[in-house]
Amino acid sequence: MADKRVTIQATRYDPDRDSAPRMQSYDIPFYDESMVVLDALNYIKNHVDGSLSFRWSCRMGICGSCGMMVNGTPKLTCNAFVRDYWPRAIHVGPLNNFPLIRDLVIDMDDFMHKLKSIKPWVIRKQELPLGAGEHRQTNQQIDEFRQFSECINCMLCYAACPVYGLNNEFLGPAAIALARRYNLDSRDQGLKERLPVIGDAEGVWECSFVGECSVVCPKGVDPAKAIQQTKLDTTMRFVLPYGNRD
Amino acid sequence: MATEIDMPSPHRGEGQGEGQGVKEYRWRMPANWWTRTRHYFLYVAREFTAVPMALWLIWLLYEIKLAGNGPAGYYPPRSAAFVAFSAVVLLFALYHSYTFLKLAGVIIRVKVLDRSIPPRVIVMAMFGAWAAGSVVVGFVLIWFAR
Structure with missing residues (x-):
């Protein structure tokens, strides 16, 4: 095992020196069957080239920091095992x-702005006093939105979405899935505040249902489902009598 | 004395902004992006099938306009090219309908007695309705053509 080696081809870009990204190859030991691509990057950072920059934090698929393109596919590098690619070289690039x-x-600023725009928190028309107790929910009410609450904001879905790639005004899969998570929450009363954003031409209607966002999602959130269901719901609100009521 | 500072938070879309004041490299989608993965290719194929279907429907409207002048001077197109084009459009229509109805289970949520109908049942119902609708339309066309 100690003799096995793997080639990592990492994208390098120094804004002060490079006019465009370039590729750099690293030949490193494949020291453990449980080694993930993030381990390989950390090995490079610690033993070969300390100048390699990348984001990571939890190492266990929770924080969503280490999303990168691994052989052209958006992946959490902490969840991409080297053994699945070896002996071929592994190309690691920044998210598309x-x-x-x-x-x-x-630069994730655009995503952060979009996340904020859908008001991802429980909105109440009037807050109840603390003495009134908690907002109780049944298991069925929780099941309505649970899947969409699993999002870890890793942005893999944005990297996989050609619609966002062609038009970055598009609100995008994760933001819409999160909006749906709150709109389906029985405690929330903020649908009308979110509608102008999610019902906009650059909101759900920009999506043409490529579906790749759901394919790459590491948490099974299925943002494509959230978007299409939101399209249907907003249409029904428009078409049905009394559909626009709260 | 503690001073409360309203710290800029990226979660509010505020702060210095990672990209501000920094030279960034901006990617552009290559024109051949749809050849990158099988999934992208099938998506573009699905969307493209709508183009010949639209052309065929425009042709159909034109033929209806001609037929509106009465049966005496109307000669329906019978060329081999038109038949071949129609056959291709039929295949495209079937593929487009198949992909559309297959996705219905993802989109439509129906509850009966507080229980959600499984997506597979919804998809089967959609294909059933499609088959029934096709039989009715086929029957009506054959009936009037007799």
Whole structure:
């Protein structure tokens, strides 16, 4: 096992020196069958080239920080096993469709603005006093939105979405899935506040149902489902009598 | 004395902004993006099938306009090219309908007695309705053509 080696081809970009990203190859030991691509990047950072920049945090598919393109597919690098690619070289690049700051680090400002725009929190018309107790929910009420609440904001869905790649005004899969998560929450009363954003031409209607967002989602959120269901719901609100009521 | 500072938070879309003041490299989608994965290719194929269908329907409207002048001077198109084009459009229509109805289970949520109908049942119901509708339309066309 100690003799096995793997080639990592990482995208490098230094804004002060490079006019465009370039590729750099690293030949490193494949020291453990449980080694993931993030381990390989950390090995490079610690033993070979300390200048390689990338984001990571939890190492267990929770924080959503280490999303990158692995052999052209958006992946959490902490969840991409080297053994699944070996003996071929592994190309690691920054997430598609986002501006590149350095090496494997993308600018996520656009995503943050979009996330904020859909007001991802429980909105009440009137807050109840604390003494009134908690907002109780049945299991069925929780099941309505549970799937969409699993999103970890890793942005893999944005990297996989050609619609966002062609038009970055598109609100995007994760933001719409999160909006649906709150709109389906029995405690929430903020649908009308979110509708102008999600019902906009750059909201759900920009999506042409490629479906790749759901394919790459590491948490099974299925943003494509959230978007199509929102399209149907907003249409029904428009078409049905009393459909626009709260 | 503690001073409360309203710290800029990226979660509010505020702050210095990682990209601000920094030279960034901006990617552009290559024109051949749809050849990157099988999934992209099938998506573009699905969307493309609508183009010949639209052309065929425009042709159909034109033929209806001609037929509106009465049966005496109307000669329906019978060329081999038109038949071949129609056959291709039929295949495209079937593929488009199949992909559309297959996705119905993802989109439509129906509850009966507080229980959600499984997506597979919804898809089967959609294909059943499609088959029944095709039989009715076929029957009406054959009936009037006799």
